[in-house]
Amino acid sequence: MNALTLILIRLAFLAVLWLFVIAAVGVVRTDLSGSSASGRRQGRKRQPSRSRPAQPAKPAKPSRAGRAGRGAPQQLLVTGGDLAGTRMGLADQQITIGRANDATLVLTDDYASSRHARLFPQDGQWIVEDLGSTNGTYLDRQKVTQPTPVPVGVPIRIGKTVLELRR
Amino acid sequence: MTAVATHSGAGAAADPAAAAPMPRGRRSTELLMLVFAVGVVLAAYASAGLGLNGKLPAGLVEYGAAFAVLVFVAHIAVRRLAPWADPLMLPLAALLNGLGIVMIYRLQEAGRGGNPGNVITTMNTSTTLYQVVYSAAGIAAFIAVLVVIKEPRILQRYTYTLGALGLVLLAIPAVLPDSLSVVNGAKVWIRIGGFSIQPGEFAKLALAIFFAGYLVAKRDVLALAGRRVLGIDLPRARDLGPVLIAWGASLLILIFETDIGTSALFFGLFVAMIYIATQRTSWLLIGVGLFAAGTYAASKLSSHVGARFTAWLHPLTHANVFCTAAQVHCVSSYQLAQGLYGMGFGGILGTGLGHGQPYVTPLAQSDFIITAFGEELGLTGLMAILLIFGLLVQRGLRAAIGVRDPFSKLLAGGLAFVLALQVFVIVGGVTGLIPLTGVTTPFMSQGGSSLLASWAMIGLLMRISDTARRPAPQSIQDEGMTQIVRAR
Numbered sequence: 253m254n255a256l257t258l259i260l261i262r263l264a265f266l267a268v269l270w271l272f273v274i275a276a277v278g279v280v281r282t283d284l285s286g287s288s289a290s291g292r293r294q295g296r297k298r299q300p301s302r303s304r305p306a307q308p309a310k311p312a313k314p315s316r317a318g319r320a321g322r323g324a325p326q327q328l329l330v331t332g333g334d335l336a337g338t339r340m341g342l343a344d345q346q347i348t349i350g351r352a353n354d355a356t357l358v359l360t361d362d363y364a365s366s367r368h369a370r371l372f373p374q375d376g377q378w379i380v381e382d383l384g385s386t387n388g389t390y391l392d393r394q395k396v397t398q399p400t401p402v403p404v405g406v407p408i409r410i411g412k413t414v415l416e417l418r419r
Numbered sequence: 420m421t422a423v424a425t426h427s428g429a430g431a432a433a434d435p436a437a438a439a440p441m442p443r444g445r446r447s448t449e450l451l452m453l454v455f456a457v458g459v460v461l462a463a464y465a466s467a468g469l470g471l472n473g474k475l476p477a478g479l480v481e482y483g484a485a486f487a488v489l490v491f492v493a494h495i496a497v498r499r500l501a502p503w504a505d506p507l508m509l510p511l512a513a514l515l516n517g518l519g520i521v522m523i524y525r526l527q528e529a530g531r532g533g534n535p536g537n538v539i540t541t542m543n544t545s546t547t548l549y550q551v552v553y554s555a556a557g558i559a560a561f562i563a564v565l566v567v568i569k570e571p572r573i574l575q576r577y578t579y580t581l582g583a584l585g586l587v588l589l590a591i592p593a594v595l596p597d598s599l600s601v602v603n604g605a606k607v608w609i610r611i612g613g614f615s616i617q618p619g620e621f622a623k624l625a626l627a628i629f630f631a632g633y634l635v636a637k638r639d640v641l642a643l644a645g646r647r648v649l650g651i652d653l654p655r656a657r658d659l660g661p662v663l664i665a666w667g668a669s670l671l672i673l674i675f676e677t678d679i680g681t682s683a684l685f686f687g688l689f690v691a692m693i694y695i696a697t698q699r700t701s702w703l704l705i706g707v708g709l710f711a712a713g714t715y716a717a718s719k720l721s722s723h724v725g726a727r728f729t730a731w732l733h734p735l736t737h738a739n740v741f742c743t744a745a746q747v748h749c750v751s752s753y754q755l756a757q758g759l760y761g762m763g764f765g766g767i768l769g770t771g772l773g774h775g776q777p778y779v780t781p782l783a784q785s786d787f788i789i790t791a792f793g794e795e796l797g798l799t800g801l802m803a804i805l806l807i808f809g810l811l812v813q814r815g816l817r818a819a820i821g822v823r824d825p826f827s828k829l830l831a832g833g834l835a836f837v838l839a840l841q842v843f844v845i846v847g848g849v850t851g852l853i854p855l856t857g858v859t860t861p862f863m864s865q866g867g868s869s870l871l872a873s874w875a876m877i878g879l880l881m882r883i884s885d886t887a888r889r890p891a892p893q894s895i896q897d898e899g900m901t902q903i904v905r906a907r
Contacts, residue, residue, distance in 0.1 A: 258470070262771035265466045266796065269803045272459050272514065276810050279448055279507050283817075337820045358823075 325378060325404045325417035328371070332407075332414030334360050342417075346372035349410060350383070363387050363411030369396070371408075377401045378417055380408055387411055444888075445506040446498050452510035453494055457487045460517030463772060467525040470773020470795075471534045476524070485551055486517055493558045500565040501885035505818060508884070511811045512862055512877045516554050516870070518804070519863030521772070522784070522791055523550050529778040536778045546784070546865065553867035557874035564878030571827040571883045578632025585625030586668065588618035589685070593675035606676045607857075619681045620859070620872035623688070623837060624879070630689055631830040634696040642697035665689040666709050670717070677723045679714065680844055680856030686710055687840045692833040695819075726750045731854040734759060754781045758790035758849050762801075769797025784865040786857050790849050805846065808861075812839040815880045821887030831883045834876050 328347060330338040340347065340357065347356040350368040359368070365385040371378050381399040382389040389396040390409040402408060408415045461483050468476030476482075490513045497504055524547040529536035531544065568574065574581070592600040592607050602608045608615045634641070641658055669686035672678060690706030718728045730737055730752035738756035742749035757780040765775060777783045777791035784791075793801045815835025819828050841858055848855035859869035 258771060258774070261466050261469060262768065262774075265462055265772065266768065266799050266803075268459055268462055269796070269800060272455055273803050273806050273810075275452065275455060276507055276511065276807070279445075279452065280810065280813070283445075283506075335823065338823070360823075 324376060325419055327418040328357070329416050329418045330357075330413060331416050332409075333412045335413060339418075342373070342378070344373055346370050348383075349415070350385075357415075359410065359413055361411040361413050364413065368410050369408075371402065385410075444502045444504075446494075446502060449497065449506040449509055450494060452507065453490055453513060456510045456514040456517065457483075457490055459514060460486060460521060463518055463521040464524065467521055467528075467772040470771050471525065471528055472532070476528075482520075482524075482547075482551065486520070486554075489555055489558050493561060496562040496565060497881065500562070501881050503888040503890070504881040504885035505814050505888070508811060508814050508877055508881055511807050511814070512874070515804070515807060515811075515862035516557070518792070519788065519860075519865075520547060520550050520554065522777075522788055522795075522863070523547050523865050525773055525795075526778055526784045526791065536776060539778050539784065541782065542784055542865075549867075550865055550870075553870045556867060557870040560871050561874040561878040561881075564875050565882060568879070568882050571822075571830060571879070571886055572824055574628050574830070575632045575635070575826045578629055578636075581625040582629030582633070585622040585629055588622035588625065589668070589672060589681070591618055593672070607678050607681060617859075617866070617868035619678075620868040621875075623684060624834075624872060624876060626685065627688060627692070627833045627837060628830060630692045631826055631833055634692055634829055635826045638696040641693065641702075642699055666706075666713065669710075670713050674717065674721065677721065678857065679717075679724060679727065679854065680848075680858035683710070683714075683844055683856065684837060684841055684858060688833055688837045691836040691840070692829055695832045695836075696829055727854045727856070730755055731851065734851055754787065755849070755851065755855055757781070758787050758793075759851060761790045762793035762850070765794035765797045767798050769793075769795050769800055771795060785859060786845065786864065787849055788860050788863050788865075789846050805842070808838070808842045812836075812842075814884070818880055818884035818887050822883050824886070827883045827886060831880060834880055838873075838876065 326342055328340045328342055330336055335357075338357075345356075348367065348370045349355055349357045349359065349364075350366050351359050351361070351364050352366040355367065365383075365387070367383045368385040369380060369382050369389040371380050373379075378401070379399045380389060380391060380396055380402050382396045391400055391402060392406050394400075402417055404417045404419055406416070461479070464479060464482065465475055468474060468479065490509075493509060493513070497509060523542075526539055527542045527544065527546045528534050530538035591609055595609065597606065599610050600606050600608050602610070602615060607617055607619050609618055665686060669682040672682040672685065676682075686706070687710075690703060690710075693702045693706070694700075714724070717724045719725065726749065729750045734752045734755045737750045737752040739753065740749065740751040741753065742751045761775065761777055761780055764770065769775070772795050775791075775794040777787075777794050780787045780790055789801070789804075792804055796804075812835050815831055815838065819831035819835060822828050822831060838861060841861055844853070844856055845858050845860050847853040848858075859866060861869065861873040
């Protein structure tokens with residue numbers, strides 16, 4: 253075993269160790285952005301099977317929403333309140349928000365109503381609608397009185413909780 | 420980075436619920452990373468054998484197969500029991516454990532069978548085998564945690580039971596006579612027959628659960644009551660009770676077990692969890708201030724702690740002093756200095772596994788395993804190992820952020836923090852950044868208690884991360900839609 257081989261073994265092992273670290277960081281990275289990347293892929297893949305029993309009345313209308321489009325929001329991120337940091341991938345289904353156990357996003361917020369608001373996709377946009385909550389839903393600083401489209405990055409306030417759509 | 424691209428592809432294909440609000444299970448990614456980790460460990464083992472005597476080590480196939488089987492049993496258990504858990508925790512822990520085994524093998528072989536170096540008298544020819552058996556026990560503990568604890572919240576029921584258990588475990592070595600509790604000068608053991616365990620390692624887990632349960636119940640009063648002085652929210656005097664009790668207990672450990680490491684871990688865990696629970700910096704300042712005052716006083720009062728401080732401040736002036744047990748005011752930093760020389764000898768790229776002299780440092784297989792890695796893998800390898808620890812901590816904190824239930828959140832945060840703190844205390848100690856204290860390097864040091872406790876901790880973290888990432892049941896979303904229709 254000559255000196256050169258030993259040096260090569262030594263360097264090769266260090267390289268392999270660092271490759272492992274880099275691969276691990278790669279997994280962390282796909283885990284961070286993973287839901288949006290895969291959401292896009294799945295959105296496209298699921299298109300044909302969209303008009304299943306779930307929504308027989310309006311065949312493929314909400315899914316036409318161009319979820320594959322690059323500008324469409326992919327995630328709902330909670331930026332304020334007890335659940336801050338929670339994120340949800342946006343599918344083609346509506347998201348109900350409130351304290352009730354059957355809400356899609358269950359809030360632990362004393363200022364939120366049981367069925368506070370809902371977010372649903374329509375024609376490529378996400379619409380927020382207040383469901384008759386006690387303390388109201390605010391889009392930016394505007395009280396939501398009728399179904400309103402939500403631009404990406406604009407805060408929706410429900411009680412102490414703040415939500416945002418993200419790409 | 421083609422490897423990563425295939426990961427995400429595999430993960431997406433394995434996903435059963437496409438509308439899931441959270442990321443997919445990603446078990447295939449885990450498997451891929453595990454294969455990678457086993458490969459790195461085998462490469463390290465082969466490289467150590469080649470470095471020692473130019474031959475592939477004798478047990479390459481046996482040890483390699485045993486390690487691979489252990490790791491894949493753990494993987495199958497995760498697939499069955501926690502399919503949504505984090506994909507990285509198991510590979511990272513397995514790699515650290517495997518590298519530890521390799522380094523222990525390399526130290527055990529020094530001076531034996533015609534290899535260069537001196538025989539380490541505290542190791543015998545079956546030390547590596549024992550370490551593999553302990554790893555098996557650790558993985559069994561990991562699986563047992565996943566089997567027994569189906570929901571992290573059920574632990575909340577045993578808050579005070581586990582708190583009492585933790586304190587008892589911590590106190591046992593202090594109460595036992597020295598003949599039953601002292602190994603290598605540290606009074607942190609229970610010795611029964613030929614077997615010895617370090618109860619403090621398990622106390623750490625029990626106390627983390629206790630703190631989480633206690634703080635979930637009390638955090639509002641700790642966070643809200645009190646007044647603001649000089650921009651800092653001071654808590655009420657009566658709410659200081661628990662933090663003072665924790666401080667007193669950690670000082671008692673410091674005095675009766677002369678163990679700064681465990682005392683720092685225990686108190687650090689409490690302060691960090693109080694901070695996570697209340698989000699108030701004042702607790703952090705109070706905690707750090709109390710601990711600094713306590714250790715300073717201890718360094719003046721206790722000759723043992725004082726000697727540790729002197730050795731830390733002047734590692735090279737006391738490098739050639741050898742103390743006997745009878746000498747009271749004797750300071751020896753031989754071990755610390757040898758560790759520092761070793762890392763200096765390793766330099767940037769290291770000497771290569773099997774080529775250095777890590778056996779010169781006393782206890783290189785347990786407390787000083789980090790300097791052994793520093794010497795043979797160099798700064799480059801040590802950085803990689805520290806990054807792997809860092810990633811493990813990051814995954815723990817990610818689980819804490821993801822999970823909704825406040826008890827699990829606090830528990831995951833506390834466990835991830837105590838892992839980070841333990842690595843900091845031992846790595847900081849052997850590199851001379853902070854006074855050296857004898858805590859184990861998680862997953863790497865020789866010894867069963869530490870491995871068992873570390874694997875059990877990974878089990879808890881993976882259970883919490885499984886809860887955090889599990890998609891909401893589909894039926895709930897459908898029900899929600901039905902109700903909206905009815906409301907119209």
